[in-house]
Amino acid sequence: MHTPHHSHSISGFLLAALLAGVTSGSALAGGDEAKLRQHALASQTSWSGLMVLAALFAGMSATPAAAMDGMEGHDHHHHHAAMAAQKSDVARSSAAYPVPDVKLKDAAGKEVSLRTALDTDEPVMLNFVFTTCTTICPVMSATFSQVQSQLDPKRERVKMVSISIDPEHDTPAKLKEYARKFGAGPQWQMLTGSVENSIAVQRAFNTYRGDKMNHEPATFLRAGKGKPWVRLDGFASAGELVKEYRQLMAAK
Numbered sequence: 176m177h178t179p180h181h182s183h184s185i186s187g188f189l190l191a192a193l194l195a196g197v198t199s200g201s202a203l204a205g206g207d208e209a210k211l212r213q214h215a216l217a218s219q220t221s222w223s224g225l226m227v228l229a230a231l232f233a234g235m236s237a238t239p240a241a242a243m244d245g246m247e248g249h250d251h252h253h254h255h256a257a258m259a260a261q262k263s264d265v266a267r268s269s270a271a272y273p274v275p276d277v278k279l280k281d282a283a284g285k286e287v288s289l290r291t292a293l294d295t296d297e298p299v300m301l302n303f304v305f306t307t308c309t310t311i312c313p314v315m316s317a318t319f320s321q322v323q324s325q326l327d328p329k330r331e332r333v334k335m336v337s338i339s340i341d342p343e344h345d346t347p348a349k350l351k352e353y354a355r356k357f358g359a360g361p362q363w364q365m366l367t368g369s370v371e372n373s374i375a376v377q378r379a380f381n382t383y384r385g386d387k388m389n390h391e392p393a394t395f396l397r398a399g400k401g402k403p404w405v406r407l408d409g410f411a412s413a414g415e416l417v418k419e420y421r422q423l424m425a426a427k
């Protein structure tokens with residue numbers, strides 16, 4: 176049980192560093208140029224952080240990249256971007272996950288029927304997080320935060336839902352604090368509830384791994400009620416999520 180902790184703490188450290196950059200950019204709402212630039216900078220910070228993370232998770236060393244750089248010898252920047260794209264390794268699948276009929280609570284403490292929340296004609300983007308996570312969840316939440324600013328608020332509506340996999344700790348008040356930390360807009364709902372209900376939802380989406388420390392990064396998207404869910408396993412970037420969203424909406 177103690178071995179995985181080692182890599183967790185390393186990546187946790189890197190993430191803390193990268194998050195400091197991400198949240199400072201993504202918490203900004205609005206669109207003047209200085210803010211956008213700051214945001215782009217934050218995106219780059221998170222991108223390089225993800226590369227390191229991807230390498231850590233895959234147990235890769237930096238040697239192959241260095242060797243390839245030597246072979247090509249120019250345009251390192253684009254080359255690294257290409258490597259990063261390969262390393263993101265997002266696996267896409269599609270399925271009809273039946274949503275269990277459970278009641279959860281939102282960040283205001285209001286009871287929410289998950290079916291009512293998800294069975295909307297609006298497109299939905301969903302993930303599972305816990306607020307004290309220092310590894311995977313801060314990356315996914317920073318990504319959701321960036322998606323908010325990449326979609327056109329007028330024409331590209333999406334309902335974002337983050338469900339806690341640590342409901343005992345993640346009270347509505349904790350979710351509220353977490354939502355503020357990641358600059359969550361009104362279209363991004365954070366839900367918690369009983370342990371039993373949280374597990375039921377995780378099982379329904381096939382993300383339950385027995386313990387929150389074993390969770391894996393996954394994002395679910397659906398164009399609307401009755402449509403299949405697209406599942407992206409791995410660290411999908413904000414750009415990848417936006418691209419997926421636009422494809423789903425174009426096919427709707």
Ligand SMILES: [Cu+2]
Pocket residue numbers: 304305308309310311312313390
């Ligand atoms: Cu996590």
